[in-house]
Amino acid sequence: MENGKINIKLPDGSLRAFEKPISGEDLALDIGPGLAKAALALRINGEMKDLRTILEEDTSVEIVTAREEDDEVLELLRHDAAHVLAEAVKELYPETQVTIGPAIADGFYYDFAPVEPFTPEDLEKIEKRMHEIVDRDEQILREEWQRDKAVEFFKNIGEKYKAQIIADIPADQPIGIYRQGDFQDLCRGPHLPSTKKLGHAFKLMKLAGAYWRGDSKNEMLQRVYGTAWRSEKELKAYLNRLEEAERRDHRKLGKEMDLFHLQEEAVGMVFWHEKGWTLYRTLERYLRHKLEIADYKEVKTPQLVDRKLWEASGHWEKFGEHMYTTESEERTFALKPMNCPCHVQIFNQGITSYRDLPYRMAEFGSCHRYEPSGALHGIMRVRGFTQDDAHIFCTEEQIMSETEIFCALLLDVYKDFGFTDVKVKFSDRPPVRAGEDAIWDKAEGALREAIEATNIPYTMNPGEGAFYGPKLEFVLTDAIGRDWQCGTLQVDFVLPERLNANYIGEDGAKHRPVMLHRAIFGSMERFIGILIEEYAGRFPLWLAPEQVVVATITDEADNYAREVLSVLKANGLRASLDLRNEKINYKVREHSLAKVPAMFVVGKREAEERTISVRRLGEKHQKVLALDDAMADLLEEAKVPGQ
């Protein structure tokens, strides 16, 4: 390397030499004025940096522009949007304290401690000011401060929260401070070179409360959510996506399709209507069949159980506040919030030999939990629900193979509903837990080894395990992008100990079984909610509560229609008759809106020829088929997966 020279390698492989040092800005300018104008940041050896970064050594550099599809660019824009938001708030409401403002999926937020809470009208004002700040084209400059100086500075300008955040950083670490206009914020960066580069493809979305440092013991801050994109077009597409998601909302569709309802007199409990219950039973029947094949034994346990059992299991101590109780015969009973202690009771009644293990005990267990009011959400998070629960009693040696068998079963089931990219999270020991650390080491080790053996990709979810053991969570996403834990597998060495479960081993001695708690749907209610949103109410034929409507064009076809209906029913299809004195247009519209997958339209012609005009949901045209053929097609399609 020559003295005073620096070689920069560009993504196309070309090398450029400069007098050193050179800033990224000048590098971009040297390549071309167009690029310099579009430049947002640098990627030095693959790492995102400020555009103004001074290059001192030979390296490879990429100029990052908004044209890039990479998510990193979006993160950069969104992070800047958060800073512009904070600047706008400080200008409009100088007494407001700022805290943190990260980029998140689809947007960003910033948490403020305002003197007066913001109103929706304030949000409009703030957004308007943000656009002005962008137009001002303020330079965004990075400085490095010494920590104590930074703490002092933010204390002096009345930013207590900021000072606290900085005070928690080690003293010897330099503090990155970004300055734009009169606003400065602690930040690791990188950031855009100026506010103008943010562009105008952003929008403030909603106000919400959020606890300082995510702890409900702390004061509540006010969070402003926004979204930001590379272009107006992307922003519009996102807003359209949200509207589309709203149309899929299971609460809306549940009402429209007459599946279920919720009401004040039974908060968090579902009133299943005939159609919703038909769907429910279809799912239950499907899963029961799968479980039978997988050698599960189905049981049923009591709803009301003496608190003594919950005390013994440890649930009373941890969740007593969230259990519904009732008094009778001078005893306190709890509506069961889960099934495991009851299953151990059955185990203890006589499953005594190692020859019985693994023993897979299943129950569609109706459970009640007094969930915090703010947690309730449609039928996804309720107070009365049914788990497709099972407990596998096994030996330590069997954990691995049982985990593999279960994961295969779960993925097989999920595949039948089109869920192929399931998020898997590994949640390890929580801060408050039952059982010795040695047991946790064993349980976590066994589960980790088992999940590794399945080759299913997973992410760590530290500290989020159940109080009695680590768990795998199988997470599905609803229409709005919210994650819901559905399937789960939990390794438990604690409960068998507490409830004194034993079996006699090959050696003739007493041993403690391990319990694997597992569910595939998680809760019937939640899974149905997810399915409604996944299919936008247009269920595949095998799931649709109403599979076929036979609709007449004229009452001259009534008798034939009745005959068709009886054939459909005789073949086990869920069908109904529409003989109303309405035009066929009207009937087609109504049953289409009700999302009935198939309509058998019959008029005079069909009655004479013994045919069916088949109209499928979502299709403009219909097919005229012989009754037998129409029936055969439908029966083929209505087959339950795996049966």
Next chain:
RNA sequence: GCCGCCGUAGCUCAGGGGUAGAGCACUCCCUUGGUAAGGGAGAGGCCGGUGGUUCAAAUCCACCCGGCGGCACCA
């Protein structure tokens, strides 16, 4: 549970101190029409609940209940 917003007919929503409104659905009548709304008439309300202010409250205020969006929680 916490912060903010909301609650009017079965549903979707307008109104906003002085006799409660629309569309759809519902009931009845006419219409027998060939693939996404044929026409007419009728019925339907403790304006979430309780208290207060007022000559007068669906409307303003307070509290409660419920819903929505987040946060916290999720055995």
